[in-house]
Each structure stands twice: as C-alpha cells, then as structure tokens.
Amino acid sequence: MNIFKTLAIVLKSENWRETSKILTLFSQRFGKIKVIAKGARDPKSRLAGNLELFSQISIVFYKKESTDLHLLSQVDLIQPLPKIQDDLKRFSYASAVTELLNKLTESEEVHPGLFNLTWETLENINEAPQNKLDNYLWAYVLKLASNLGYRPKLSACISCNKKEALSGEYLFFSSEQGGIICKNCVQEGSFYLKLSRKSWEAMKSLLISQNSYLESLTLNKKQISEISDTILSLLEYHAHLPKSLKSLEFWEKLAEK
Ligand SMILES: [Zn+2]
Structure with missing residues (x-):
C-alpha cells in the first residue's frame, strides 16, 4: 500500500x-x-x-x-460551496456536472485540465445568477466532451469542410458524424438534429467561452433545449451516455409545478 x-x-x-x-x-x-x-x-x-x-x-x-x-x-x-447546498436549482445543476463527469470518466484515468474545469464550473454554479446557470452547465458539457475526445465540429461542414455552405436560418447536426452538416451533404434517411442559427452560434462560443462571456450571454428556452439536445445526443451516440440526466430531470419536474 x-x-x-x-x-x-x-x-x-x-x-x-x-x-x-x-x-x-x-x-x-x-x-x-x-x-x-x-x-x-x-x-x-x-x-x-x-x-x-x-x-x-x-x-x-x-x-x-x-x-x-x-x-x-x-x-x-x-x-x-454552501449556496449549492441551500438552493434546489443550483443543487440540480451541480449534480448534473458531477453526474456527467462520473459517467464519462473511468476510474483512475488521469485527465489533466478536468479538475480545474470542473471546480471552476461548480464555483460558478454556486455564485452565478440563477438565470445564467444553463450557460455555465452547457459550456462545461461542451468542454468536457472536447477534453474526452468528443469535440463536435461546428465551424464548417463535417462532410465537405466548407464554411460558406452553412447558410440559412436552420442548420443540421449529425450526432453520428459529430458535427454540423451542410445542405449539400445531408443524406436522405439519415437522422439529423435541427439547430437554429442562434443556437449554433452560441454553441461555437460556449465551446471556447471565458467566464466574462458566460456572464453576459442570454439564451432563451428554445436555444437551451436545442443546445442541450445536440450535445447530449452526441454523447449518447459516442459515449453511450443515457440521453437524459437524472439530476436535471428532477429539477425540470420541480420547475413545472
Ligand atoms: Zn457539406
């Protein structure tokens, strides 16, 4: 020993x-x-x-x-982190962070960078205004996925690599291929998630975001749900993560009441 x-x-x-x-x-x-x-x-x-x-x-x-x-x-x-202990919403979001980290990493596998990233996120969930908690959570999930090798390709089409083909109000995301796909490369019979331009742009920023950006970003419900669906379906496909997070389901049920 x-x-x-x-x-x-x-x-x-x-x-x-x-x-x-x-x-x-x-x-x-x-x-x-x-x-x-x-x-x-x-x-x-x-x-x-x-x-x-x-x-x-x-x-x-x-x-x-x-x-x-x-x-x-x-x-x-x-x-x-006492505020997390006293606030159900903060507690649910912090639980989502630890649930994901626990499910996506193997025991005794060293991941440089993840300790600081996780701690910084938990501190932000402890301190940030309630309406910004989603920003910190989804920025974390995107960065966690990237750190573990599941970084989604968002800057150009995953298939033809062209940027200019990503036009229009909506874009398509392929969980299987792990990125945004342009209209020319979309294949009939394949499954894609639809992403509004705003959500796509927010996702690109979340992936590389600093705290100052996350403090000022405002996402509406639809954008949050598009972003979370996209990233969770990517992790479901490649990392065999269950599509929904127990900790967030709990909060959503509570918030509906
Ligand atoms: Zn393409």
Whole structure:
C-alpha cells in the first residue's frame, strides 16, 4: 500500500455499513477514485463534516493495489460551496456536472485540465445568477466532451469542410458524424438534429467561452433545449451516455409545478 495526497472534489457519497461512507471523488492527481471513509458518519470522527457533496477537499489516502476501493486516512476542507447546498436549482445543476463527469470518466484515468474545469464550473454554479446557470452547465458539457475526445465540429461542414455552405436560418447536426452538416451533404434517411442559427452560434462560443462571456450571454428556452439536445445526443451516440440526466430531470419536474 502506498500513501498519497491530492486535492479532490466530492462527486458522490454513499452510506456503507453502520458508520462509514464510500465516496467517489474526482482528484487532481489520479482522476476519479473511490475511497472508503471508515467511521465518517460518527460525529466524533475526524473525517465527519468535511465530506459534503461538491466540496473541494485535500485528502491523504492509502492506495491499494488489489482493488479500486482505497482507504481514506485524512481530510481537510479546502472550500465548501454552501449556496449549492441551500438552493434546489443550483443543487440540480451541480449534480448534473458531477453526474456527467462520473459517467464519462473511468476510474483512475488521469485527465489533466478536468479538475480545474470542473471546480471552476461548480464555483460558478454556486455564485452565478440563477438565470445564467444553463450557460455555465452547457459550456462545461461542451468542454468536457472536447477534453474526452468528443469535440463536435461546428465551424464548417463535417462532410465537405466548407464554411460558406452553412447558410440559412436552420442548420443540421449529425450526432453520428459529430458535427454540423451542410445542405449539400445531408443524406436522405439519415437522422439529423435541427439547430437554429442562434443556437449554433452560441454553441461555437460556449465551446471556447471565458467566464466574462458566460456572464453576459442570454439564451432563451428554445436555444437551451436545442443546445442541450445536440450535445447530449452526441454523447449518447459516442459515449453511450443515457440521453437524459437524472439530476436535471428532477429539477425540470420541480420547475413545472
Ligand atoms: Zn457539406
């Protein structure tokens, strides 16, 4: 057994036996890891209180060779995100972030860049005005997809590579081919998603967006739904992700009431 120290974000927490927890963490050094926090539900435990969902923590753990469930030894709370805990909408959006990251990455696969991207997104979901949460979430999903090798091609036709053919009020997106397709290359009998010009332009910007852009961008419901359908159907096709996110379904049902 080796002992390691790393920063990590709490993605998931499950109770285990009488007093323990099994945590799924996204760590800076090792990617996604699972650790058992023995006795963490005992209020007197030195692990208790520092393991809230979405928090950034610094951990020391024993890395076992024979299994992918490791032993948590020490936790320091680096930064909690209290507004997410107190607000159902923020909580649902933050859950969508961790749900996607958990589903799209393999255990102990190192992904440089994803730790910072995820943490920055969670901080924004904690702080941003409620009507901007979609901007941060969908920018994250696009960047996450790109980081994992599923970057959609949006700047030119995926088939003929021409930019000038992308005219008109609506464009077509091929999940199978992974990009925008022009009218000349569209094939009968194939499945395409329809994307308004505005949504297409917003998606191109979201892919490379900085925070200042996300603060000022305003998307309407239709654009949000076109953008989310496009990116989720791309991930469904190539990464076998279920088409809908549990965390967002929960929020949408609640918001309808
Ligand atoms: Zn084309």
